Amino acid sequence: MPDTSALILATLALGEAAVGFRGRIVALDMSRAHATGLPRSELERRLLELGFVEGADVELLHQGLFGGDPIAVRVADATIALRRREAMAIMVAGEEALP
Amino acid sequence: MNAGLELAPVVALVGNPNCGKTALFNALTGSRQKVANYPGVTVEKKTGRLTTPAGRALTVVDLPGTYSLRARSPDEEITRDVVLGKAESEQAPDLVVCVGDASNLRLALRLVLELKHVGRPVMLVLNMMDIARRRGIEIDMAKLGGELGVPVVSSVAVRRGGTDQLLGEIDRALAGLPKTAPADWRPPGAGELRGAQREADRILRSALRGTGRPDSGTNRADAILLHPVAGLVILLAILFVMFQAVFAWARPLMDAISEGFTWLGAMVGEAAFLPELLRSFLKDGVIAGVGSVIVFLPQIVILFFFILVLEDLGYMARAAFLMDKIMGGAGLHGRAFIPLLSSFACAIPGIMATRVIDDRRDRLTTILVAPLMTCSARIPVYTLIISAFIPDRELWGYVGLQGLVMFGLYATGIVGALAVSFVAKRLFWRTNAGEPFMLEMPGYKIPQLRSLALGVWARALAFLKRAGTTILSMMILIWVLASFPGAPEGATEPAITYSLAAMIGHAIEPITAPLGFNWQINVALIPGMAAREVAVGALGTIYAIDGGDGAAAKIGQVLAGQWTLATALALLAWYVFAPQCASTLAVIRRETGGWKWMWTTFGYMLALAYVAALATFQIARALGAG
Numbered sequence: 001m002p003d004t005s006a007l008i009l010a011t012l013a014l015g016e017a018a019v020g021f022r023g024r025i026v027a028l029d030m031s032r033a034h035a036t037g038l039p040r041s042e043l044e045r046r047l048l049e050l051g052f053v054e055g056a057d058v059e060l061l062h063q064g065l066f067g068g069d070p071i072a073v074r075v076a077d078a079t080i081a082l083r084r085r086e087a088m089a090i091m092v093a094g095e096e097a098l099p
Numbered sequence: 100m101n102a103g104l105e106l107a108p109v110v111a112l113v114g115n116p117n118c119g120k121t122a123l124f125n126a127l128t129g130s131r132q133k134v135a136n137y138p139g140v141t142v143e144k145k146t147g148r149l150t151t152p153a154g155r156a157l158t159v160v161d162l163p164g165t166y167s168l169r170a171r172s173p174d175e176e177i178t179r180d181v182v183l184g185k186a187e188s189e190q191a192p193d194l195v196v197c198v199g200d201a202s203n204l205r206l207a208l209r210l211v212l213e214l215k216h217v218g219r220p221v222m223l224v225l226n227m228m229d230i231a232r233r234r235g236i237e238i239d240m241a242k243l244g245g246e247l248g249v250p251v252v253s254s255v256a257v258r259r260g261g262t263d264q265l266l267g268e269i270d271r272a273l274a275g276l277p278k279t280a281p282a283d284w285r286p287p288g289a290g291e292l293r294g295a296q297r298e299a300d301r302i303l304r305s306a307l308r309g310t311g312r313p314d315s316g317t318n319r320a321d322a323i324l325l326h327p328v329a330g331l332v333i334l335l336a337i338l339f340v341m342f343q344a345v346f347a348w349a350r351p352l353m354d355a356i357s358e359g360f361t362w363l364g365a366m367v368g369e370a371a372f373l374p375e376l377l378r379s380f381l382k383d384g385v386i387a388g389v390g391s392v393i394v395f396l397p398q399i400v401i402l403f404f405f406i407l408v409l410e411d412l413g414y415m416a417r418a419a420f421l422m423d424k425i426m427g428g429a430g431l432h433g434r435a436f437i438p439l440l441s442s443f444a445c446a447i448p449g450i451m452a453t454r455v456i457d458d459r460r461d462r463l464t465t466i467l468v469a470p471l472m473t474c475s476a477r478i479p480v481y482t483l484i485i486s487a488f489i490p491d492r493e494l495w496g497y498v499g500l501q502g503l504v505m506f507g508l509y510a511t512g513i514v515g516a517l518a519v520s521f522v523a524k525r526l527f528w529r530t531n532a533g534e535p536f537m538l539e540m541p542g543y544k545i546p547q548l549r550s551l552a553l554g555v556w557a558r559a560l561a562f563l564k565r566a567g568t569t570i571l572s573m574m575i576l577i578w579v580l581a582s583f584p585g586a587p588e589g590a591t592e593p594a595i596t597y598s599l600a601a602m603i604g605h606a607i608e609p610i611t612a613p614l615g616f617n618w619q620i621n622v623a624l625i626p627g628m629a630a631r632e633v634a635v636g637a638l639g640t641i642y643a644i645d646g647g648d649g650a651a652a653k654i655g656q657v658l659a660g661q662w663t664l665a666t667a668l669a670l671l672a673w674y675v676f677a678p679q680c681a682s683t684l685a686v687i688r689r690e691t692g693g694w695k696w697m698w699t700t701f702g703y704m705l706a707l708a709y710v711a712a713l714a715t716f717q718i719a720r721a722l723g724a725g
Binding site: 036041043044048049050056061065077081 | 169206289325535540
């Protein structure tokens with residue numbers, strides 16, 4: 001699979017992506033979300049309940065004025081608003097890196 | 100709840116937020132619905148009745164929207180407990196109807212899979228089928244039902260006859276229904292949720308015919324409405340119009356109501372066949388009390404109309420998105436913005452509007468600080484004191500000093516509210532990071548007039564019923580304090596100076612003396628509890644000033660001769676913070692479902708008011724204004 005290395009290189013946290021970013025969720029990594037006010041297992045379950053599941057297509061649509069926070073993300077057919085702090089736990093690969 | 104309602108089968112509506120569940124509930128039950136509170140909590144309980152085509156009488160319960168039975172808020176706990184049949188006051192549902200937005204089914208399908216585990220009969224309704232079709236989304240309902248293992252029907256809640264298929268299926272389901280005992284349910288872990296969402300995605304792919312187009316209208320609107328700068332400007336413009344409407348449009352109606360009650364009071368006051376005491380009780384206690392409640396009704400109706408329009412439109416989630424960072428700095432949730440803004444008109448509709456905040460802690464913090472926003476009832480008091488004590492001159496050539504003081508009082512209230520919420524977040528909740536801000540932004544939809552009318556009607560009725568009883572009893576208490584004992588024979592002073600209120604005024608003089616308050620001010624503050632502006636009239640009564648035209652100006656002249664500047668400034672500082680409104684306290688008790696938060700609000704506001712007035716008086720006197 002020649003794509004794998006390219007995929008790993010192109011992986012970033014949704015919390016650090018720019019507006020207009022399109023890609024796919026490759027992993028949920030709770031160790032990357034700091035100071036969210038929720039235990040990791042709870043944060044993971046909430047993200048899953050809002051449809052952030054590995055394999056789902058995402059697009060970063062909008063961001064707020066101050067510090068680019070919060071962000072509005074299209075996940076499959078739904079649009080979800082969340083803060084970049086929590087979005088750090090969502091690992092994504094840009095569409096150009098996808099097979 | 101009457102006996103007939105208890106016996107009817109119960110159908111519970113469950114679904115994600117914004118799936119059109121309430122529109123469906125309104126279509127099913129129409130005006131035969133009622134809004135109440137679940138015992139002990141602030142969650143709205145909506146039940147209604149309907150008769151199916153087969154003649155079966157049903158009770159329909161509209162449960163709070165949720166993504167999962169794993170409850171995270173008091174609202175979602177209600178949904179979980181009712182579905183599981185664990186809510187003590189509620190009859191367990193015979194049928195769980197899961198409502199899904201046909202154009203956004205992914206999360207709804209996962210919820211259906213979770214609901215199936217509960218062991219009650221489940222049915223899926225694909226709502227807003229018309230919108231989905233317009234976007235080219237075709238769903239193979241038989242395939243979807245087969246894969247999910249539950250009946251699937253479609254509905255268009257907003258169209259006449261749009262629920263016929265659903266009602267037929269409910270009839271079929273209830274006809275052959277064995278009373279099932281729910282299985283042991285436990286909250287799913289991350290692995291189960293992940294597996295269920297993947298399964299839901301697979302089922303959705305297999306049942307979708309036609310991929311559909313994106314909601315281009317919503318995308319175009321969001322490009323402007325969620326723009327970092329333009330979005331904020333538009334939000335402020337919307338809020339300005341709303342504020343203006345609550346403030347200005349309500350004015351004529353409020354004046355009319357107020358005049359109506361004054362006229363009624365005067366009529367009763369002149370009814371010579373009634374004993375003097377009864378006349379006073381009816382006029383000053385009951386009629387003035389009821390009037391002081393009903394006068395808020397126009398503001399509440401207008402405010403809730405705007406809130407429901409914005410909510411149904413799908414804009415509320417956007418407003419929260421735009422304001423989240425700004426409000427977050429003070430430890431408030433993005434959704435607290437509109438309730439706090441409404442509180443500038445009156446804290447009562449503002450506190451009622453906190454229902455848009457899902458998280459209980461965020462909602463309580465907002466309720467706690469809402470009364471610090473300068474409401475319209477403070478304006479008569481501020482105007483009186485400012486015009487009597489603050490010289491009418493210009494600063495730096497163009498800024499009026501009186502206006503500047505007024506602005507300072509508003510600003511002090513806002514800064515106070517932000518500071519209190521900042522402290523409350525840490526004191527009561529002991530968390531630095533609050534609940535994460537995560538919410539779905541629904542596609543924009545045109546609000547339905549019928550739905551709006553039902554929503555406003557239900558809230559107006561709830562306000563009159565709930566607040567009316569509590570507020571009225573407080574008004575009567577205040578009347579008793581200000582009226583007993585009556586003036587002795589041959590009394591020369593106004594009657595109120597012989598009352599319990601005056602005794603209290605004298606008794607607390609040692610406490611209020613460091614604030615520069617004399618006993619007359621103390622006495623005025625007691626009827627001022629009924630409504631802040633009443634203190635103006637009370638001061639007039641105590642200083643024996645005749646009413647009529649220009650009474651306020653006369654009071655101002657007298658006060659300017661009687662009080663020092665330090666006392667006047669201290670009274671202003673007191674009025675910024677003091678819990679001088681029985682109606683607000685009563686509404687806090689109602690909305691938080693207990694006395695605890697009412698007394699917390701009363702206590703902290705009283706403490707702040709005392710400290711602020713004390714500091715103001717002492718500093719002003721030290722600077723030579725005493």
